Amino acid sequence: MKNILNANEISFSWGDNEVLKDINFGIRSNEILAILGVNGAGKSTLLKCLNGILKLGSGKIEILEKDTSEMNLIEISKLMSYVPQSVRSSFSVDVFDVVLLGRRPHINWRISEEDRQIVSKTIRLFDLEDFAFRKFDKLSGGERQRVVIAKAVAQDPQIFLFDEPTSDLDLKNQIEVMQIMKDITSVSGRKSAIIAIHDINIAARFADRIMLLHNGKIFALGTPSEVLTKSNIAEVFGVTCDVIPSTNDHSMRIIVKDGIKSK
Amino acid sequence: MDSISERHVKNSKNQMGIIFVLLIVTLLFSIFAMGKGSSSSLDMLSTMKIIIGVEDANSIQSDIIWKLRLPRILMAIVGGAALAIAGALMQGCLGNPLVSPLTLGVASGAALGAALAIVMGFTIVKSPEIAIVANAFIFSLIVVAIIIQLGRMRSVTAESYILVGIAITFITGAIVSTMQYFATDAQLSQLAHWSFGSLSRPTLENTLWISVAVIGLMPTAMKWSWDLNTLALGGDDFAVSTGVDPVSIRKNILILSAFMTSIIIAFTGLIGFVGLAAPHMSRLVVGNDYRKLIPCSAIFGSFLMLFSDTIGRTLFAPIVIPVGVMLSVIGGPFFMYLLLKIRR
Numbered sequence: 001m002k003n004i005l006n007a008n009e010i011s012f013s014w015g016d017n018e019v020l021k022d023i024n025f026g027i028r029s030n031e032i033l034a035i036l037g038v039n040g041a042g043k044s045t046l047l048k049c050l051n052g053i054l055k056l057g058s059g060k061i062e063i064l065e066k067d068t069s070e071m072n073l074i075e076i077s078k079l080m081s082y083v084p085q086s087v088r089s090s091f092s093v094d095v096f097d098v099v100l101l102g103r104r105p106h107i108n109w110r111i112s113e114e115d116r117q118i119v120s121k122t123i124r125l126f127d128l129e130d131f132a133f134r135k136f137d138k139l140s141g142g143e144r145q146r147v148v149i150a151k152a153v154a155q156d157p158q159i160f161l162f163d164e165p166t167s168d169l170d171l172k173n174q175i176e177v178m179q180i181m182k183d184i185t186s187v188s189g190r191k192s193a194i195i196a197i198h199d200i201n202i203a204a205r206f207a208d209r210i211m212l213l214h215n216g217k218i219f220a221l222g223t224p225s226e227v228l229t230k231s232n233i234a235e236v237f238g239v240t241c242d243v244i245p246s247t248n249d250h251s252m253r254i255i256v257k258d259g260i261k262s263k
Numbered sequence: 264m265d266s267i268s269e270r271h272v273k274n275s276k277n278q279m280g281i282i283f284v285l286l287i288v289t290l291l292f293s294i295f296a297m298g299k300g301s302s303s304s305l306d307m308l309s310t311m312k313i314i315i316g317v318e319d320a321n322s323i324q325s326d327i328i329w330k331l332r333l334p335r336i337l338m339a340i341v342g343g344a345a346l347a348i349a350g351a352l353m354q355g356c357l358g359n360p361l362v363s364p365l366t367l368g369v370a371s372g373a374a375l376g377a378a379l380a381i382v383m384g385f386t387i388v389k390s391p392e393i394a395i396v397a398n399a400f401i402f403s404l405i406v407v408a409i410i411i412q413l414g415r416m417r418s419v420t421a422e423s424y425i426l427v428g429i430a431i432t433f434i435t436g437a438i439v440s441t442m443q444y445f446a447t448d449a450q451l452s453q454l455a456h457w458s459f460g461s462l463s464r465p466t467l468e469n470t471l472w473i474s475v476a477v478i479g480l481m482p483t484a485m486k487w488s489w490d491l492n493t494l495a496l497g498g499d500d501f502a503v504s505t506g507v508d509p510v511s512i513r514k515n516i517l518i519l520s521a522f523m524t525s526i527i528i529a530f531t532g533l534i535g536f537v538g539l540a541a542p543h544m545s546r547l548v549v550g551n552d553y554r555k556l557i558p559c560s561a562i563f564g565s566f567l568m569l570f571s572d573t574i575g576r577t578l579f580a581p582i583v584i585p586v587g588v589m590l591s592v593i594g595g596p597f598f599m600y601l602l603l604k605i606r607r
Contacts (some may be wrong), residue, residue, distance in 0.1 A: 073503060073506045073507065089496045090358060091546065092546070148501075
């Protein structure tokens with residue numbers, strides 16, 4: 001099966017500091033790819049490069065075999081939707097109108113009936129009916145995160161790029177939001193998601209493949225059981241752990257024990 | 264249509280209704296204001312008859328309305344609308360509710376130009392009737408040029424614009440203060456008069472040209488509504504993910520707003536509050552969708568300016584209190600009342 005996104009030899013630097021070095025990977029349809037790594041490993045930078053927020057130092061990104069450097073932002077945003085770690089607003093906007101911004105790439109001026117229906121449907125999908133006409137800036141961090149993810153879903157892209165989507169969510173919400181993403185990427189059309197995440201167990205449970213980023217390079221890329229080994233985790237995160245294979249599904253549990261003292 | 268969509272459509276219709284009512288109130292008030300003044304007072308019907316030429320009024324009344332009050336009232340409407348639109352655009356594209364058309368330093372540039380003309384006699388256009396206006400306009404355009412230069416830098420952020428604006432305000436302020444230090448009493452008084460903000464300076468011809476420029480720029484402002492919705496809500500990364508290039512859109516919006524501000528302030532002097540308050544008052548009634556916020560801010564701005572000027576002209580007639588002063592005295596408490604009442 002062909003990849004819907006290919007990153008070829010991409011590099012990015014902040015001044016002299018090379019954050020990403022020769023990154024090569026692809027993502028297939030209906031796949032969730034989780035990016036794991038320590039703080040500063042380049043997870044967020046990689047997502048921002050993919051979405052065109054940061055300009056690549058070198059390399060090429062292709063979506064559906066088309067070079068993104070030859071596409072304008074509207075064309076990219078119809079194919080790819082990036083969800084930042086947090087969105088804070090100084091102005092009061094209704095939740096409905098925030099989700100409606102997801103339709104921005106599809107709207108010229110007037111909001112069509114179809115756009116409204118898509119927004120309503122998405123609001124219901126994320127259980128936000130009671131919040132639809134409440135002010136976004138008055139919601140809790142977790143509620144805001146759900147709204148911003150709902151905005152990305154209303155955008156109807158092929159690829160979702162999530163930067164720490166569960167960081168502000170409580171345990172139940174983490175599972176629910178990830179399950180919605182799993183459902184969206186596994187049933188409807190050719191949708192996929194790339195998720196930068198810190199929670200190794202959430203990644204192991206929901207991702208089809210995992211990328212371990214270490215010092216700006218891909219340290220390992222493969223299925224959770226291939227990548228999340230004791231030695232890889234020790235090398236990348238500097239902790240000892242137990243990896244317990246699950247008995248009822250393909251996911252596994254990682255129990256982190258101690259930090260390894262640096263020599 | 265489901266219940267959530269229905270409610271959104273209903274809210275939207277209500278907001279359009281509010282904008283329409285505000286427009287009618289402003290139009291009616293402008294007719295009322297045209298009849299009121301220190302020299303003669305007419306009721307609305309008589310004023311209306313003179314304006315549309317049904318009643319053959321005596322020539323003095325007709326002259327007062329056409330030559331004295333109409334330019335002033337038109338200037339209040341256009342000036343209020345332009346400054347309010349500039350304020351709304353700038354707040355949105357900089358993602359900052361504290362911003363007003365004075366933030367970028369355009370008005371400080373204008374003040375420097377006016378001070379150079381009044382105190383130093385340095386004028387770019389020699390004709391004495393328009394020397395101060397021309398100086399104010401050209402020096403405010405120099406600030407617009409600085410903004411354009413700044414916008415060419417790819418790494419420029421919303422904060423950089425605000426900080427550069429504050430720096431410009433300090434620098435020009437220091438130069439103007441130095442000039443004031445050496446100025447004569449007559450020059451000081453003239454400069455103080457300029458900085459109060461007044462609607463009595465532009466002629467009818469000036470006002471008509473200003474109106475053409477402002478009305479001509481409005482569709483461009485409206486065209487950026489969706490981009491502003493995105494930028495105002497979520498900042499730069501959020502904007503990119505929604506297909507908006509924040510750097511280029513912000514640059515274009517700031518140039519347009521600065522230019523609109525220059526056109527008005529060169530003629531009226533320093534009027535700033537309307538550009539801060541009118542957009543916020545509009546946000547309280549129509550929300551943050553710039554497709555509605557821009558027209559609503561324009562109407563609120565016009566009304567605020569017109570109302571303040573009418574009170575300023577009539578309260579202690581024949582003494583006229585400058586509109587800049589009245590705007591802050593009347594608009595300030597009203598603005599605070601609205602904020603506290605609705606956000607309670």
